[in-house]
Amino acid sequence: MHHHDTDAPCFRHFEPAVLRPAELSSFSRGGGARTVPLVTQAVGAEVFLTGQTLFDGGAGIALHTHNCPESVTILEGDALVEIDGTEHHLTRFDATYVPAGTPHRFRNASATEPMRILWIYGSVDATRTIVETGVTVRVDAEHDRAAATG
Template sequence: MSSTPTDDKPCCGAFPPAVLRPAELTAFSRGGGARTVPLVTRAVGAEVFLTGQTLFDGGAGIPLHTHNCPESVTILEGDAVVEIDGTEHRLTRFDTTYVAAGTPHRFRNASATEPMRILWIYASVDATRTLVDTGVTARVDAEHTKPSETRD
């Protein structure tokens, strides 16, 4: 196999390394007892993917939605129920989902009292979320404008 000059180029532009500490970052309200902490975003130089954490109070959940790109979610704390394309699954710490673009899904905290935390990764820096009930589409990073009342 011959090498071409593009084989050695990185997939995206250069950016300074970053260490991100969720406890020191702003949490943004998702409504209904869910708060998001953006991590790898355009603000730190992301050009390919987005990551962050969402924290769910006891009993909290997010509405059924789809994305324009694949998404992976790992449970970091607590227990969750995920609905993927009409089927519910119980998840616990470190269980991970991988959902294709356009697949309806949602997460909710399986506990009425204990917190739940997820790590999300979108396969595009331009990820969008479309709510199934309303059809409203917005960029995922547009949600990072309403600071939460509490720090996590």
């Protein structure tokens, strides 16, 4: 039986964690969207980041890119996702894969019902760059700010 070298970056030890979105703090993304970070460096993540974003009726986020791949799964509701200029309608349990550098955005297809997504970034150093402004921020820096401001 082959044993992984526990000093290798992907196999460093950290404590297991159970994360319950209903018990965690969220932060506003603006425009009626709010995010709940789940697997982050704060709980020992070294390879990827995950979290959920909840969209109120009619809510959406600005067109943006990331410095790493992202996969999103719709957990609740219906979404309109624009990926590289093409719009797609997604419903519960549909998923996307968006390569690094590809402009995309999600919005709630319903004006009244909530929509919820699970996102996974392929790096703990994930950043988001808003296409319109060119402003880049670390995804986890937003979480740190939210935690710091309560």
